[in-house]
Amino acid sequence: MLLIMGFRTGEGMPQPPSSGAPSAEEFMQNQQELGQAGVLVDSAALHSFEDATQVQVNDAGQRLVTNGPFAESREYLGGYQIIDVPDLDAALDWAARCPGAKYGRVEVRPLAEF
């Protein structure tokens, strides 16, 4: 799974490799390449972290609903791609081609099998 992470901008925040944000066209293009290579299993883009809502359940079973991710978190998940490739190097090649890698970072995580 490729987790496409964005950086929040502002004071003391990590600097992305390039400034700006990937365009929709770049992602469409990438999506097309993944499809053509026959490796794409699933993918999604997420709305802004400002529209996020969090849920936690405490020991007493009570729900705690709060607005957004914690203010101090520097990164947010912008979307994901699930790809089926033979090994890590192949996954890294796709991660490097993901537009998100230019403006944030792409985290490569193997799916656990049960």
Next chain:
Amino acid sequence: MGPAGEPIDAVFREERGRLLALLAARFGDLDLAEEVTAEALLAAVETWPRSGVPREPLAWLATTARRKALDRIRRDATLARKLATLHADADPARRTEPVAEYWHIPDDRLQLMFACCHPALDLDTQTGLTLRYVAGLSTAEIAQAFLVPPATMAQRLTRGKRKIQQSRIPFRVPGPDELDGRLGLLLHVVYLIFTEGYAATGHRDLVRCDLVDEAIRLARILHRLMAGEPRVTGLLALMLLTDARRPARVNDHGMAVSLEDQDRSLWDTSMIDEGIRLTTQALRHHLPNSWSVQAAIAAVHDEAPSAQETDWRQVRLLYDELFALTPTPIVALNRAIAISWHEGPQAGLDHLETLAGEPGLARQHHWHAARGHTLARLGRHTAAAQAYRRASELAQTPAEIAYLSSRAEKYSTPD
């Protein structure tokens, strides 16, 4: 691996590394490779005394290990499924394929080394895995060499092995696009093993010196498998030319001896000859690389009958070239030292002072020691003593501390 595994490792170290690499590359599963390698070696220990050593021991071991792996895959459906998703060779139909003579058995240690030195693993893990699986040291030996508790090292190796498995780090030489950067990482790991052992010379615990031999051994394997790669040749040359001075580096009292004061008749001439031959080979390549240039610098030193008779102009030019390739503070420091010999101590000191702001250097004893040395040559003994004192406070090994303290002592006594 059971306790019985370790002494066998020692006997079959070379074979163990090659077998493990072969099986890991073939099945894509380091755990399986490790287990059946151990079983095959155990079978050899049991069988050979009775039946005699086979004509091709490695072929015998490879066939035995492969058969055991395939048996296991047949018995264990989960393992078979896992290997199938790894696109590995788990096809039992191929089990009858005969294993040819020794020289036909591929040497897959390069593939194994690239897996162990994958950037997805942290540097300590890369080093540990390389020593364990490629060099074939035991976990206890590696732990001792790096001065960490055996349990810590065992955990590090287990985690690393698990990451190779879970994230499917391939046992493969990277493609042309990636090879350059990945080989750089691999060579860095080998050199790190070397410097870790080299810095420890003079420790009462001489076991750490084995790391020097291990690093050279790894570089020799690399050199055999990538003979045309000038960086590999350069690294091997550099290590040989540096290690050739080992007998003269520490005196009988366990005190480090500076290059200037070493008894050069103790240097190992056959290592120097081999190192120089390799350096010449590595430099023949049209693009210079930092390993070959460092080897060339070491070669100039090793060929000189004394510090005074060293071709310092050449050393300085080589450091200029090295600095252009790798502009690090430590290279800048060594370049300043070369300048102090080539143009004189004042010029050297001027260069050293320009580096005072380098945060990486001010905390290292090398910079203070180099200042002490040039100040002493300028006759500024009080300042020299202070610099040596500071250097001795920052030095890590007993041999260096002893040397730097004695220098500080020497210049603080009024003549």
